[in-house]
Amino acid sequence: MAKRIIIAGGGTGGHIFPAIAIANALKKADNTVEILFVGAKGKMEMEKVPQAGYKIEGLDIAGFNRSSLIKNISLPAKLVKSFLQVRRIFKKFVPNAVIGVGGYSSFPVLRFAQAKGIPSFVHESNSFAGKSNMLLGKKATKVFVASDNMQQFFPQEKIMITGNPVRPDIVNVATVAKEEALRFFNLQPGKKTVLIVGGSLGARSINEAIENGLIELTNAGLQLIWQTGKTGAQRWEDAAAKKENVWVSDFIKEMQYAYAAADIVVSRAGAMAIAELCVVRKPVLFVPYPFAAEDHQTVNAQNLVKKDAALMVKDSEAKEKVVSTIIALANDETKQTKLKENISALAVTDADKKIADEILKTIN
CATH class of the missing domain: 3.40.50.2000 (Glycogen Phosphorylase B;)
Structure with missing residues (x-):
């Protein structure tokens, strides 16, 4: 039976x-x-x-x-x-x-x-x-x-x-061609792509930092995949309206395309986000959610920072530091390579x- x-x-x-x-x-x-x-x-x-x-x-x-x-x-x-x-x-x-x-x-x-x-x-x-x-x-x-x-x-x-x-489609991200993934988001090949993802409900501090820094980021030659989450979604979509090189939505169903397209990821530091990011081998900037039980997201992120496997900005400093940290990382190929190597060593598939x-x- x-x-x-x-x-x-x-x-x-x-x-x-x-x-x-x-x-x-x-x-x-x-x-x-x-x-x-x-x-x-x-x-x-x-x-x-x-x-x-x-x-x-x-x-x-x-x-x-x-x-x-x-x-x-x-x-x-x-x-x-x-x-x-x-x-x-x-x-x-x-x-x-x-x-x-x-x-x-x-x-x-x-x-x-x-x-x-x-x-x-x-x-x-x-x-x-x-x-x-x-x-x-x-x-x-x-x-x-x-x-x-x-x-x-x-x-x-x-x-x-x-x-x-980790979802099988995330484990198999390497099989998705970057060009195909960029086409999916109507973005250009040859430009550095930053994926911003704050979870299904969104991350206000990250979203506000990106909203304030949109012009600075695009002027630095970066293009964005911005998953805003449901909270305040209309505000963030309005902020990105008519801006070239910015794809924005409250949810990304096809995360394998988002990861395949991304050169750099900005994320909360929940356990599942970390598990996926280790598997997809991307340079990550964590902005931990400070009100998680026992502040465990900060602990999660610090575990990776100690291993030189990620960068971290505190939630309270997101507005001042997120955009400048993204741009500095985008301009530092050596650091990107080091972060990729170290985070991929922690992957469980x-x-x-x-x-x-x-x-x-x-x-x-």
Whole structure:
């Protein structure tokens, strides 16, 4: 009888795309496996997962709102409702295993699986574990992590270091011709191309720095692929309107083309962004999001800076320093080469396969 696996979580691309990579690896290892995603209604997984060819069920759930306590009044009711929805999903789908990748919907799904004695797996992409993952990790069958020294968050005997799963199209970026990628964005061959990407929701400090420095960047002979994120998207699109050599959008679906076209990347320092950037071998300027839990994005970026594998500008200094740092790097071929060599040494390309093999081994 075919094995059935639920993959739960989402909220951001940093959770969704690794989840899809794991699903693809499971199907590749055993094409009889049936996979069902469970996400949070209204979140981007409800759109991205079907686009990848998988079914998804949505839960009525939300996370704790730290900025407005009044908005948390309905949380207990939503949590109860989500557990009832999970029970109904399990009764219908009858999973042999469940994996949580982070995000609101991971918690009720894995908690329910653990209460029923169904094998449960946690994937923690960051160097600082989230609170719900720490709780779930205590009873999980296995906890997949990206880096070492995670025993402060999870039981040592449950930890398996796999790295972070990277989408196959990103792993295969080298097969995309640069000329083809530049054509995709209507940009010119022979010009240095800078990819600016602040995550699916956007990065205000990066976007403001680019908005203020558009003329300076294009005068320096650079062309831009500017992924603004959803927040304030219209403002950034208006700023770039009618400017030659600037492609702008709130989201890039075909990231393999963006990476293939880019000579330099400006990015937040989330775990998944770093995993991809190591694989695509690009000189990177990180602007870490300063309000991430335990300021883990700064820790992530500093780990690479110490290895001369990336540059970093603090979020608070983005307006003053991002544009000048981009231009200086664009003019320094030796530095670009050094950063490329050092970041590529940190690449992991088979995390999805390791995770899939371990799950299948457990349930077979």
